[in-house]
Amino acid sequence: MNDLPLIQNANMFLSDRPSVYAFRQQSLLSLTKKGYPTLKSEAWKYTDIRPILNQKLTLEHNDLCNHCHCQTEKDDSFALNIFFCNGKLHIEDFNTPPGLNITPLPLALYNKEYTSYIGHAYDADKHPFAALNGFYLEEGLCICVEKAAKIAKPLTINYNAHSPDGRQIHLHNIFIIEKGADIEIVENYTADSDATYFNNIVNEIYIKEGGKLNHYIIQKESHSAYHIALNAAKIQKSGTYHQYYKASGAKISRHENLINLEGPSANAEIYAAYTAKKECLNDITTNINHLSQNTTSSQYVKGVLEENSSAVFQGKIHIAPHADKTCGTQLHKALYLNDNANLNCKPELEIFADDVKCSHGASCGEINKDQLFYLISRGISKKEAIKILTEAHLNEIFALIPNEKIQNKYFY
Amino acid sequence: MATPLLEIKDLHARVQDKEIIKGLNLTINRGEIHALMGPNGAGKSSLSYVLCGKDGYEVTSGTILFKGQDLLSMPAEERARNGLFLSMQSPVEIPGVIVSNFLKQSLNSVLKHRKQEELDTINFMKLLRSEAEKLGIKPEFLKRFVNVGFSGGEKKRFETLQMSLLKPDFCILDEIDSGLDVDALKIVAEGVNSLHTQDNAFLVITHYQRLLEDIVPDIVHIFADGKIIKTGDKSLAAQIEKSGYASFLTKDKQ
DSSP states (O other), X not given: OTTSTTOOOHHHHTSXXXXXXXXXXXHHHHXXXXXXXXXXXXXXXXXXXXXXXXXXXXXXXXXXXXXXXXXXXXXXXXXXXXXXXXTEEXXXXXXXXXXXXXXXXXXXXXXXXXXXXXXXXXOTTTOHHHHHHHHTOOBOEEEEEOTTOBOOSOEEEEEEEOSOTTEEEEEEEEEEEOTTOEEEEEEEEEESSOOOEEEEEEEEEEEOTTOEEEEEEEXXXXXXXXXXXXXXXXXXXXXXXXXXXXXXXXXXXXXXXXXXXXXXXXXXEEEEEEEEOTTOEEEEEEEEEEOSTTOEEEEEEEEEEOTTOEXXXXXXEEEOTTOOSEEEEEEEEEEESSSSOEEEEEEEEEEOOSXXXXXXXEEEEOOOHHHHHHHHTTTOOHHHHHHHHHHHHHHHHHTTOSOHHHIIIIIO | OOOOSEEEEEEEEEETTEEEEEEEEEEEOTTOEEEEEOOTTXXXXXXXXXXXXXXXXXXXXXXXXXXXXXXXXXXXHHHHHTTEEEEOSSOOOEEEEEHXXXXXXXHHHHHHHTTOXXXXXXXXXXXXXXXXXXXXXXXXXXXXXXXXXXXXXXXXXXXXXXXXXXXXXXXEEESTTTTOOHHHHHHHHHHHHHHOOTTOEEEEEESOSTHHHHSOOSEEEEEETTEEEEEEOTHHHHHXXXXXXXXXXXXXXX
């Protein structure tokens, strides 16, 4: 069993409390049975993960981070801040407003109310890295917004990579948005060095009837790092999930959304903007399942590809039988800064109902020469003008962000 | 005699294989307003692109001196920083670029070139708001994306606003009247007139004499088939309005 890449100390992780043990063992079984994806796996055909497996990454056992200054930017006036450093939570009293409960995962694992949610939003057989994450289930947060609670301040989870060279980090979060509740959660991934490490994140998101989550994710990992994230959401009747994603980091970045619109009139919107940096790969894969009537989804993704970069966009919309009056749209627009860039775009529509509206579109192009001339003719240098136009391409996504403070602090 | 602001001698230029400027001579001094009139397709806009250094517009022979310096050896951004401004016929929409950010970057690159102090956001916004107000531009406008969804009038007013900020020595107004109703035309013309001093000069490109009632030229040129075929005072414009370009073109051929 220990021969499987990235799996270490199996016995230690399988000797915990029975409920946790069972889940870890189940996850390991899935991974052992299915193995890691290869280029022959349909969902991973454009993203070669062998460099991650070949790195011989290790787990860190230090419990706490005492030495870093990752909290220096703490500003609770704007948002409630939580810090992880190299995958370890800074234990502190969360000054949480009424209606919001934040429980570190190790504690949540003792709470029956929460354990029933773990591993419920995805199928480990189909998500090998979530299975790996499940095997190492240890760190993360369980965030629960009580019924009808409207949390005014955003909750920001800061994940700092403080020179975690050669390490693998697995984080598992559960977001539970109870009936009629409303919250904004920001996830901010940063690195303070060019370290090689692997961040493997699973967010399980449960939105109950009429609940609303605005989820902002900023991925600025080190350019030698690997970042694989799964956001698995189950959305009940009239629930709303809006995700705003900005990515510019990681050597290999895979951002996957698995969204089940389970109740009538559930709604999901994904807005993403990425920059595939030189020699890096940026993958955004989305699966949206319309499982009920009147459900709506939209995906709007814009990317910039630098020299010798690669990008992947896979967007699947599945509409189940009887999920009538649904609407699903998908659009991807890429901008090449250089001819030596590689984009793989795969839209998939799978429609089993009759009365639906679905669309997909993809485009790619170079910098518009007239726009470039306009800026240059106003005294702006060519280099600066290209930078402005590149940012502008992505700004169209950021302009859609409803919270101006979050928009200015994290996106522009 | 003072150095002319702009001195073009026997200019030939082409786009790909097509010759568009065929032996143009033009001298413009500080304080002057020149009008360049001509039929569609004569190469008027091409001339403005050649002057500003747009990619793809290749000068095959001739010289252009701007403030006594060789304009053709300068890249486009340097021409702009040196005081050349083109108000474009159809300014391109740039989604995602906010008006105020763009103007700040543009102005600061020009100020830096002139070795003047660059403006911080607060001082820049103060200046921008006051210049905008003079042109009847509302503050909300400054938060919009460059030219996106602008009406014809707004586009041209925005071009005029840029001129008032950058204070160029030489402005080419390429059909600044196109797409404007009478009222919008008046505002833009007033803006241009207020910017005109004895130290700068304008080249007004237009089809119609109407604009030249509001921006009164000192000299009028008729431009056809890549060169100037006749030069006169403002009465020439009135003559064109009366008898059209055809009479000049036939005369030229004879």
